[in-house]
Amino acid sequence: EDQVTQSPEALRLQEGESSSLNCSYTVSGLRGLFWYRQDPGKGPEFLFTLYSAGEEKEKERLKATLTKKESFLHITAPKPEDSATYLCAVQASETSYDKVIFGPGTSLSVIP
Protein backbone atom coordinates (compact mmCIF):
# COMPACT_ATOMS: atom_id res chain seq x y z
CA GLU A 1 0.00 0.00 0.00
CA ASP A 2 1.25 3.47 -0.87
CA GLN A 3 2.22 5.39 2.24
CA VAL A 4 3.79 8.69 3.28
CA THR A 5 5.23 9.42 6.72
CA GLN A 6 6.81 12.60 8.04
CA SER A 7 9.09 13.36 10.95
CA PRO A 8 9.26 14.99 13.32
CA GLU A 9 5.59 15.57 14.07
CA ALA A 10 6.45 18.97 15.54
CA LEU A 11 9.62 21.06 15.59
CA ARG A 12 10.51 24.19 17.51
CA LEU A 13 13.47 26.20 16.31
CA GLN A 14 15.10 29.39 17.41
CA GLU A 15 15.26 32.05 14.74
CA GLY A 16 18.37 31.36 12.67
CA GLU A 17 18.66 27.72 13.77
CA SER A 18 18.79 25.60 10.61
CA SER A 19 17.19 22.13 10.48
CA SER A 20 15.61 19.53 8.20
CA LEU A 21 12.21 17.90 7.90
CA ASN A 22 11.92 14.33 6.66
CA CYS A 23 9.38 12.68 4.36
CA SER A 24 9.57 8.92 3.81
CA TYR A 25 7.45 7.26 1.18
CA THR A 26 6.52 3.80 -0.02
CA VAL A 27 5.09 3.61 -3.54
CA SER A 28 5.44 1.16 -6.39
CA GLY A 29 6.64 3.88 -8.72
CA LEU A 30 7.05 7.57 -8.02
CA ARG A 31 5.56 10.01 -10.49
CA GLY A 32 6.24 13.05 -8.33
CA LEU A 33 6.84 14.21 -4.76
CA PHE A 34 5.41 17.52 -3.58
CA TRP A 35 6.01 19.85 -0.67
CA TYR A 36 3.31 22.21 0.56
CA ARG A 37 3.11 24.81 3.29
CA GLN A 38 -0.15 25.22 5.22
CA ASP A 39 -0.90 28.15 7.50
CA PRO A 40 -3.69 27.82 10.09
CA GLY A 41 -7.12 28.28 8.55
CA LYS A 42 -5.82 28.24 4.98
CA GLY A 43 -5.44 25.79 2.14
CA PRO A 44 -2.05 24.26 1.37
CA GLU A 45 0.34 26.42 -0.65
CA PHE A 46 2.46 24.65 -3.25
CA LEU A 47 6.24 24.86 -2.73
CA PHE A 48 8.12 22.25 -4.80
CA THR A 49 7.81 19.26 -7.10
CA LEU A 50 10.59 16.66 -7.28
CA TYR A 51 10.56 13.90 -9.86
CA SER A 52 13.72 11.83 -9.58
CA ALA A 53 16.40 10.85 -7.05
CA GLY A 54 19.15 13.44 -6.80
CA GLU A 55 16.93 16.33 -7.77
CA GLU A 56 17.02 19.51 -5.66
CA LYS A 57 14.83 22.62 -5.65
CA GLU A 58 15.34 25.87 -3.73
CA LYS A 59 13.16 28.80 -2.78
CA GLU A 60 14.42 31.48 -0.40
CA ARG A 61 15.36 29.70 2.84
CA LEU A 62 13.93 26.34 1.75
CA LYS A 63 15.66 23.57 -0.15
CA ALA A 64 14.04 20.24 -1.03
CA THR A 65 15.99 17.11 -1.93
CA LEU A 66 14.92 13.65 -3.06
CA THR A 67 16.33 10.14 -2.74
CA LYS A 68 14.76 6.83 -3.75
CA LYS A 69 12.97 6.44 -0.42
CA GLU A 70 12.75 9.87 1.17
CA SER A 71 12.81 13.60 0.76
CA PHE A 72 14.19 16.33 2.98
CA LEU A 73 13.08 19.91 3.35
CA HIS A 74 16.04 21.89 4.63
CA ILE A 75 15.32 25.22 6.29
CA THR A 76 18.29 27.55 6.51
CA ALA A 77 18.32 30.37 9.08
CA PRO A 78 14.54 30.26 9.59
CA LYS A 79 12.47 33.28 10.51
CA PRO A 80 9.24 33.42 12.55
CA GLU A 81 7.25 33.82 9.32
CA ASP A 82 8.39 30.31 8.31
CA SER A 83 6.19 28.92 11.09
CA ALA A 84 3.58 26.67 9.46
CA THR A 85 2.72 23.04 8.86
CA TYR A 86 4.75 21.50 6.04
CA LEU A 87 3.07 18.72 4.11
CA CYS A 88 4.71 16.15 1.87
CA ALA A 89 2.70 14.32 -0.78
CA VAL A 90 3.40 11.70 -3.44
CA GLN A 91 1.81 10.75 -6.71
CA ALA A 92 2.31 7.13 -7.72
CA SER A 93 2.90 6.17 -11.30
CA GLU A 94 0.71 3.08 -11.24
CA THR A 95 -2.52 5.00 -10.62
CA SER A 96 -4.70 5.61 -13.63
CA TYR A 97 -5.61 9.07 -12.42
CA ASP A 98 -3.79 11.84 -10.61
CA LYS A 99 -4.31 10.72 -7.02
CA VAL A 100 -1.98 12.34 -4.50
CA ILE A 101 -1.34 10.86 -1.06
CA PHE A 102 -0.52 13.33 1.71
CA GLY A 103 1.64 12.73 4.75
CA PRO A 104 0.55 13.82 8.23
CA GLY A 105 2.71 16.96 8.17
CA THR A 106 5.36 18.57 10.37
CA SER A 107 4.30 21.55 12.46
CA LEU A 108 7.17 24.04 12.54
CA SER A 109 7.40 26.85 15.08
CA VAL A 110 10.22 29.40 14.78
CA ILE A 111 10.75 31.38 17.95
CA PRO A 112 12.15 34.94 17.73
Place this chain on the structure above:
Amino acid sequence: SAVISQKPSRDICQRGTSLTIQCQVDSQVTMMFWYRQQPGQSLTLIATANQGSEATYESGFVIDKFPISRPNLTFSTLTVSNMSPEDSSIYLCSVEPGGAEQYFGPGTRLTVT
Protein backbone atom coordinates in the same frame (compact mmCIF):
# COMPACT_ATOMS: atom_id res chain seq x y z
CA SER B 1 -0.79 28.31 -11.11
CA ALA B 2 -4.50 28.92 -10.48
CA VAL B 3 -6.64 31.07 -8.23
CA ILE B 4 -9.41 29.15 -6.50
CA SER B 5 -12.29 30.44 -4.41
CA GLN B 6 -14.69 28.51 -2.21
CA LYS B 7 -18.07 29.37 -0.76
CA PRO B 8 -18.97 29.41 2.03
CA SER B 9 -15.76 29.95 3.95
CA ARG B 10 -17.36 28.50 7.05
CA ASP B 11 -20.73 27.31 8.27
CA ILE B 12 -22.40 25.86 11.32
CA CYS B 13 -25.10 23.33 10.45
CA GLN B 14 -27.64 21.22 12.27
CA ARG B 15 -27.40 17.45 12.34
CA GLY B 16 -29.39 15.83 9.52
CA THR B 17 -29.20 18.77 7.13
CA SER B 18 -27.10 19.15 3.96
CA LEU B 19 -24.59 21.76 2.84
CA THR B 20 -23.37 22.47 -0.67
CA ILE B 21 -19.87 23.86 -1.07
CA GLN B 22 -18.92 25.71 -4.24
CA CYS B 23 -15.49 25.79 -5.86
CA GLN B 24 -14.64 28.28 -8.61
CA VAL B 25 -11.30 28.41 -10.48
CA ASP B 26 -10.00 31.27 -12.63
CA SER B 27 -9.02 29.06 -15.58
CA GLN B 28 -10.33 25.98 -17.33
CA VAL B 29 -9.10 22.73 -15.82
CA THR B 30 -9.83 19.11 -16.63
CA MET B 31 -9.69 17.66 -13.15
CA MET B 32 -10.86 19.02 -9.82
CA PHE B 33 -10.35 17.31 -6.50
CA TRP B 34 -12.21 17.41 -3.21
CA TYR B 35 -10.41 16.74 0.08
CA ARG B 36 -11.39 16.53 3.72
CA GLN B 37 -9.08 17.66 6.50
CA GLN B 38 -10.27 16.66 9.95
CA PRO B 39 -9.05 18.64 12.97
CA GLY B 40 -5.31 18.24 13.47
CA GLN B 41 -4.98 15.79 10.60
CA SER B 42 -3.72 15.74 7.05
CA LEU B 43 -5.69 15.76 3.81
CA THR B 44 -7.79 12.82 2.66
CA LEU B 45 -9.02 12.67 -0.93
CA ILE B 46 -12.81 12.33 -1.19
CA ALA B 47 -13.23 12.24 -4.95
CA THR B 48 -11.90 13.35 -8.31
CA ALA B 49 -14.27 15.25 -10.60
CA ASN B 50 -13.85 15.37 -14.36
CA GLN B 51 -16.08 17.61 -16.41
CA GLY B 52 -18.72 15.63 -18.23
CA SER B 53 -18.35 12.39 -16.32
CA GLU B 54 -19.24 10.90 -12.97
CA ALA B 55 -16.90 11.66 -10.09
CA THR B 56 -14.52 8.95 -8.92
CA TYR B 57 -14.83 8.32 -5.19
CA GLU B 58 -12.12 7.03 -2.88
CA SER B 59 -12.60 4.10 -0.55
CA GLY B 60 -14.78 5.10 2.38
CA PHE B 61 -16.64 7.86 0.52
CA VAL B 62 -19.91 7.31 -1.35
CA ILE B 63 -21.92 9.36 -3.80
CA ASP B 64 -25.08 9.35 -1.68
CA LYS B 65 -23.22 11.05 1.16
CA PHE B 66 -20.98 13.35 -0.93
CA PRO B 67 -22.66 14.07 -4.28
CA ILE B 68 -20.49 16.12 -6.63
CA SER B 69 -21.41 18.19 -9.65
CA ARG B 70 -19.03 19.39 -12.36
CA PRO B 71 -21.10 21.36 -14.85
CA ASN B 72 -18.18 23.07 -16.62
CA LEU B 73 -14.39 23.40 -16.66
CA THR B 74 -14.21 26.13 -14.00
CA PHE B 75 -16.76 25.11 -11.38
CA SER B 76 -17.67 22.23 -9.08
CA THR B 77 -19.83 21.64 -6.03
CA LEU B 78 -19.60 19.14 -3.19
CA THR B 79 -22.64 18.42 -1.05
CA VAL B 80 -22.30 16.96 2.42
CA SER B 81 -25.60 15.16 2.99
CA ASN B 82 -27.45 14.14 6.15
CA MET B 83 -24.70 15.61 8.28
CA SER B 84 -23.53 14.31 11.64
CA PRO B 85 -20.96 15.80 14.04
CA GLU B 86 -18.37 13.43 12.53
CA ASP B 87 -18.59 15.44 9.30
CA SER B 88 -17.13 18.48 11.03
CA SER B 89 -14.00 19.18 9.01
CA ILE B 90 -12.36 21.52 6.59
CA TYR B 91 -13.33 20.72 3.00
CA LEU B 92 -10.88 21.75 0.30
CA CYS B 93 -11.03 21.75 -3.45
CA SER B 94 -7.96 21.68 -5.64
CA VAL B 95 -7.03 21.73 -9.32
CA GLU B 96 -4.15 20.54 -11.43
CA PRO B 97 -3.81 23.33 -14.01
CA GLY B 98 -0.71 22.20 -15.84
CA GLY B 99 2.03 20.18 -14.21
CA ALA B 100 1.61 17.49 -11.62
CA GLU B 101 1.20 19.86 -8.68
CA GLN B 102 -2.20 20.77 -7.29
CA TYR B 103 -3.37 24.20 -6.18
CA PHE B 104 -5.84 24.51 -3.35
CA GLY B 105 -8.69 26.74 -2.44
CA PRO B 106 -8.91 28.40 1.00
CA GLY B 107 -11.19 25.70 2.37
CA THR B 108 -14.66 25.56 3.92
CA ARG B 109 -14.74 25.03 7.67
CA LEU B 110 -17.84 23.03 8.56
CA THR B 111 -19.13 22.53 12.09
CA VAL B 112 -22.08 20.19 12.63
CA THR B 113 -24.00 20.52 15.90
